[in-house]
């Protein structure tokens with residue numbers, strides 16, 4: 209077997225093989241990200257997500273006994289949703305930030321509640337996961353399994369989220385996870401001081417499009433919120449409970465929105481977790497004041513009163529697939545003085561997408577035109593095209609680049625453009641492909 213392997217370097221004492229990396233998921237798709245890294249004696253996983261949109265599915269499987277450690281970039285289920293599979297018993301170590309551990313636990317608990325029938329793990333397995341977690345700090349370097357040195361730079365994508373830099377036998381690999389170079393109200397933009405790299409595995413979600421300038425999105429959003437409330441309407445913001453809900457609340461506060469802002473559902477649980485990790489926030493004081501001043505919704509009489517009181521209501525689920533936002537949507541959609549804002553990506557087939565594309569909602573099983581004013585604001589947690597190229601321009605050396613985590617043509621086209629622009633060898637791997645670094 210030795211002949212099939214290439215060698216990074218060798219001397220009399222030790223032979224260090226190149227790393228072999230398998231794309232287990234998240235290649236030419238957005239969903240179920242996972243990479244398997246084979247080292248000299250030990251192997252590690254980078255993320256192990258789940259596809260949650262229909263019946264849940266997972267990346268290609270690797271047996272837990274072949275895995276020394278699992279390194280998790282951030283809490284979104286397409287990166288974390290399959291992690292408990294490696295904690296059905298002891299033996300694997302999880303390395304991630306304390307905040308990512310807690311937010312992942314919150315989201316996976318909800319995942320179990322909604323899809324438990326299909327899942328091979330239960331809530332109790334999350335205890336094993338927590339017990340076997342080594343909490344890392346952002347930017348910290350750590351030795352893993354004697355042969356890897358790993359570093360976790362801030363990725364700017366979600367509170368607690370990081371990229372991963374992996375060093376092995378003198379070679380350096382960057383896995384970006386999901387990345388956002390720009391500051392948001394909640395968190396600072398990604399740390400891009402990567403140094404010299406031999407390989408980059410980058411996300412490609414918005415490789416073909418640019419976002420509008422953040423400043424303009426924020427001011428347009430707050431102007432719309434003011435307009436709706438000043439005409440005595442209610443503005444519903446269906447928002448993902450971790451990150452986006454708090455970001456929207458911080459945007460309103462930072463731009464001196466004077467009216468009532470209420471928050472409901474699982475976003476409130478996320479607030480409790482984030483409140484304990486204020487150091488991760490870009491502006492802890494803004495965050496604290498925002499959370500302290502929102503109206504916390506806790507019962508049905510309050511919900512029924514709120515839909516008649518001019519205010520902004522931030523409520524999960526972000527795609528109107530369940531949770532409190534469904535009730536608010538039904539109550540508010542038939543009155544033209546109300547507003548509904550879509551502030552996140554809406555997957556095909558979700559009620560949020562139907563609302564956005566066709567202006568319809570389903571009431572008592574029938575499609576009904578929505579009378580409330582529906583607007584979309586592009587509050588993305590991902591870098592747009594310009595920032596992805598900006599990130600690669602900051603890389604030192606001449607790395608090979610692998611484009612992942614993108615729909616349609618994004619990965620392929622992005623890879624071609626990277627070669628044209630930087631002269632880096634770049635390709636868009638498929639699920640199951642192996643590379644050596």
Ligand SMILES: [Zn+2]
Nearest residue numbers: 282284365386
């Ligand atoms: Zn993400």
